[in-house]
Amino acid sequence: MPDALWTADEIAEAVGGQVAGDFAVSGVSIDTRTVEPGDLFVPLVGVRDGHDFVPQAVANGAAGVLAARAVDAPAVMVADTFKALEALGVAARERAPQCKRGAVTGSVGKTSVTRAIEAGLRLAGKAHASVKSYNNHIGVPLTLARMPRDTERAVFEVGMNHAGEIVPLSGFVRPHAVAITTVGPVHIENFSDGEAGVARAKAEILAGLQPGGIAVLNADNHWFDFLKGEAEKVGATVWSFGEAAGATARLTGFQVEGAGATVSVDLRGEALTFPIHQTGVHWGPNSLCVLLMLEALDVPRETALAALAAFAPIEGRGAEKTIRIPGGAFTLVDESYNANPVSMQAALKTLGARKVAGRRVVALTDMLELGEGSAQFHAELAEPIAAANVDAVFLAGVHMKSLWEALPPTRRGGYAEVAEKLTSVLAGAVQPGDVVMVKGSNGSKAGVLAAALAALDLGEQG
CATH class of the missing domain: 3.40.1190.10 (Mur-like, catalytic domain)
Known part of the structure; x- marks a missing residue:
């Protein structure tokens, strides 16, 4: 492999390991689901021992393994695969x-x-x-x-x-x-x-x-x-x-x-x-x-x-899609990957600044890891929502209940304790001409709401 990322000897020298079968690799992976042919598989030990997945990694095309115990594959043997991965990273920088x-x-x-x-x-x-x-x-x-x-x-x-x-x-x-x-x-x-x-x-x-x-x-x-x-x-x-x-x-x-x-x-x-x-x-x-x-x-x-x-917006971080529904189409603004008070306010300000043919609609799920001030951080979103002239607000999550209670009844579109229970209400409420922004922390499953709206697209249905 003339354009090898690493040879077995180079890996061994970088990590202080022993070569057990010669090989060369074109990539590095820690997950059998993403292993590509020619990769070095590094089995890490966490909740599960990655060594248990070596046969699957080899079947998926891994050319070699950085291993801390005997494996049925060409390998570089080390005492600790995580420390070896760190050492390999440092060696890559230094070379x-x-x-x-x-x-x-x-x-x-x-x-x-x-x-x-x-x-x-x-x-x-x-x-x-x-x-x-x-x-x-x-x-x-x-x-x-x-x-x-x-x-x-x-x-x-x-x-x-x-x-x-x-x-x-x-x-x-x-x-x-x-x-x-x-x-x-x-x-x-x-x-x-x-x-x-x-x-x-x-x-x-x-x-x-x-x-x-x-x-x-x-x-x-x-x-x-x-x-x-x-x-x-x-x-x-x-x-x-x-x-x-x-x-x-x-x-x-x-x-x-x-x-x-x-x-x-x-x-x-x-x-x-x-x-x-x-x-x-x-x-x-x-x-x-x-x-x-x-x-x-x-x-x-x-x-x-x-x-x-x-450079276009990334999926889940502001990417927009036109969703065709009976009678026309609405715009989905997918901000579902993550959320915190700063990014929520920025996203709402952006929504308020854009020209819309129909309504401004937001579907929000919990912001996580906010500690004791979480209820206040959520309730305070009522102000930027009002400033953005949002017409309908759909909320999911126990923390978002604080915002729901802070909203005037005229803005309340729907509330559920979990995102999965809000999807049908939200999907049934969107109208042609709407701009619908979905945002929340990844852990509170805002992506479920974005996916439910995207699934309405008549152009994507067989």
């Missing part, structure tokens, strides 16, 4: 010294911003990035281990639920540039001091920053001064984005036009206007964050702008 690496974290928007940065990196040359939201203690080293040796630029998403989780991940990536999209009340039930703890945890991404690296920070966020101070402690150069005076990239305009928008910015004193393939108001600052990160990773500006112009 590609030419690679400029970026890392992205934040309470809101990190996946979409990472994907948009990736789009720019791929236009610029040989690029590598996290797939899906592989941003935790397994996903980050796995993404590194998959990085080809000739990669020129890479971007990694880095997430957390608790303090101390980002420090080792930043240490694995050793980024040349980092972005903190924003800090808000997300996962705050895991922090005794609430949002301040979240801010400190997000600042951990600076721990692995290369000497003289760049930190791209949100100038409009009320934690900006704290994060700027933390960045300066590690010797980082701070670039900022947002509407605040003095921002490196200062947003001066955001105009929605059809399926896209035009962004105006003062970039270090230079006036710049460019199109993006997004309509969400949060994509004003997001696009500036992407622009600065691409600059930090040596992507030419024209390449960065071309990537932003073409």
Whole structure:
């Protein structure tokens, strides 16, 4: 395999293991459901022992196994497969010294911003990035281990639920540039001091920053001064984005036009206007964050702008679909992948700003991990719902009961304790001309509502 990602000998040297059968691999997988021919299968030990699935991985085409116990397949034998995966990730980083690496974290928007940065990196040359939201203690080293040796630029998403989780991940990536999209009340039930703890945890991404690296920070966020101070402690150069005076990239305009928008910015004193393939108001600052990160990773500006112009909303994160029903069609805005108070308000503001032929309708499920303030966070959504002139509100989840009680009867469309029990009511209520936004935390199954609406499409039915 001339273009092998790893040979058995290289893996053994990287992880301190012993070769038991020669092989070469073109990819790395930890899940038999996603194993592709030529992959290295890494059986991790968790609720189930991944070694039990080695026969299935081999049947699916795995070329070799990183194993901690005897397996009936070519393997590199190690004491601990998780530690070996981490070591393989570090080795991948070290064998590609030419690679400029970026890392992205934040309470809101990190996946979409990472994907948009990736789009720019791929236009610029040989690029590598996290797939899906592989941003935790397994996903980050796995993404590194998959990085080809000739990669020129890479971007990694880095997430957390608790303090101390980002420090080792930043240490694995050793980024040349980092972005903190924003800090808000997300996962705050895991922090005794609430949002301040979240801010400190997000600042951990600076721990692995290369000497003289760049930190791209949100100038409009009320934690900006704290994060700027933390960045300066590690010797980082701070670039900022947002509407605040003095921002490196200062947003001066955001105009929605059809399926896209035009962004105006003062970039270090230079006036710049460019199109993006997004309509969400949060994509004003997001696009500036992407622009600065691409600059930090040596992507030419024209390449960065071309990537932003073409980058479309991701499934579950603002992607739109026209759903044909008897009498016409309605627009489904699928924001079902995740939700927190910050992203909910941004999505509602976007909905309120768009022109609609019919009604503005929202279907919302619980925001999770908000701790003792959860009832208040949910009830307070009544105000942005009113400001957005939403006509009908459908809610699912025990936490959303607080919002239901805060809504005037004229806006109440339907409520259920679980998403599955709301689908028929919601599906029966939509009308031609409506714009229907579905949003909620992944764990509260907002996706069930989006799927039920998508299934109404007469064009998709046989």
